[in-house]
Each structure stands twice: as C-alpha cells, then as structure tokens.
C-alpha cells in the first residue's frame with residue numbers, strides 16, 4: 001500500500017514568524033491524520049522557524065529547491081547537507097516555476113534529485129506538460145521525455161526513494177484543475193513508464209502526487225483515482241484551515 005503524501009508548496013510567501021504561527025495553527029487540525037504524510041515547504045529563510053514549530057508533530061518540513069553541490073563559491077545557493085542540518089526531510093525538485101523562470105533543465109533536475117538522495121532527503125520531483133503541449137496532443141511525449149532524461153537514469157535503489165509530482169503547468173495557480181480523469185490518465189501513463197523501466201514492484205510502490213489548483217473541494221475526487229497518491233498544493237496550502245481540510249480529505 002502506498003501511503004499518500006500531502007505537501008504544501010508555499011512558494012515566495014510568509015515570513016519566519018508567519019511560518020511558525022501557521023504551523024502552530026495547523027498542527028492540532030491534522031494531529032489525528034495518520035493516513036498520509038504531511039509536508040510543508042516554506043521559503044529557505046523560514047525553515048528553522050518552521051522546523052522548530054513542527055517539532056513533535058506529524059508534519060515534516062521540506063525545501064522548495066536545492067543546489068547539487070555540497071558547498072563552494074555559488075552565491076545564493078543552498079545545498080542538501082545544509083537543508084538536512086536545518087531539519088528538512090523533503091525537497092521539491094524541478095518545479096515548473098523553476099524551469100520557467102530560473103532556467104532549470106531536465107539535466108539540472110536530475111543532478112538535484114541525486115544530490116537530495118545522497119543526503120537522505122526525499123525529493124518530490126515535478127513533471128508535467130505546458131498548455132500548448134497538451135493542446136498539441138504532446139502530453140505523453142513530454143512526460144516520456146522528462147522520464148527518459150531524468151528519472152530513468154536513477155538506479156533502482158535511488159528510484160525507490162523518490163516521490164513524483166505530476167503537475168500540468170496549465171493547472172498551476174490558474175484555478176483550472178485537471179479533472180480527476182485527466183489526472184488519472186497521466187498518472188497511469190507515468191506508472192506504465194515506470195513499470196517498463198524499473199519493473200512491476202517499483203511501479204506499484206512509487207508515489208505519484210498530483211499538483212495544480214488542488215483545493216479542499218476537489219481533493220476527494222482526485223484522491224479517488226487509483227494511481228493518484230496525494231497532492232502538491234500551492235495556493236490552498238497557505239491557509240491552515242484549507243490545508244488541513246485537504247490533508248483530512
């Protein structure tokens with residue numbers, strides 16, 4: 001059985017004090033939730049305050065990005081060992097906003113994924129097609145290419161420790177959620193790619209999250225899809241009441 005993951009991606013929102021207040025508010029609302037792993041990914045500077053506020057709860061803290069080297073003259077970057085030392089257990093890798101605005105490529109996503117795994121962080125690796133790719137009937141091609149250039153290069157041991165997030169770019173922050181059927185189709189396609197490359201057991205064990213305008217009122221329909229193992233939530237993760245409602249779907 002795959003344990004679902006409900007992860008919040010705060011993007012560039014909230015100060016350290018706001019992060020601590022959020023977690024103190026969220027914790028009792030999700031304290032009874034043992035059906036899912038709960039993750040909150042705040043901005044880097046909020047991580048110490050968030051880790052502190054989440055101590056002793058069932059909420060794990062993650063980062064939204066990392067650099068693939070451990071240390072060095074790389075102004076502005078943060079490494080996997082630093083994230084672990086700060087108390088992170090998770091990290092989002094290859095979010096479409098990183099790809100779109102910060103030059104992230106399938107190659108950098110691969111390097112970041114292995115860097116996270118080297119330090120025992122669980123990477124949430126994002127894949128997904130853009131609007132023009134979906135409209136051009138290219139969705140499966142795009143997913144197959146992202147899989148071939150990144151995930152398929154992991155060893156079976158490495159692959160067993162990642163989480164995948166399918167995030168159709170046209171559904172992110174647009175209020176335009178993929179219907180459960182559209183999501184299910186993509187999740188099934190990804191699972192078959194995994195099966196063909198890593199085998200049945202790896203395919204059945206891999207958790208594939210959906211992301212893109214997930215809200216309290218659409219999570220249930222999404223989670224009813226057999227190949228969908230949780231959610232990566234942006235906007236609706238910024239409010240403890242709505243995030244708790246998603247966790248407690």
Ligand code: PGA
Nearest residue numbers: 172173212213233234235
């Ligand atoms: P959204 O963002 O829920 O605001 O659409 C999802 C994401 O970018 O991970």
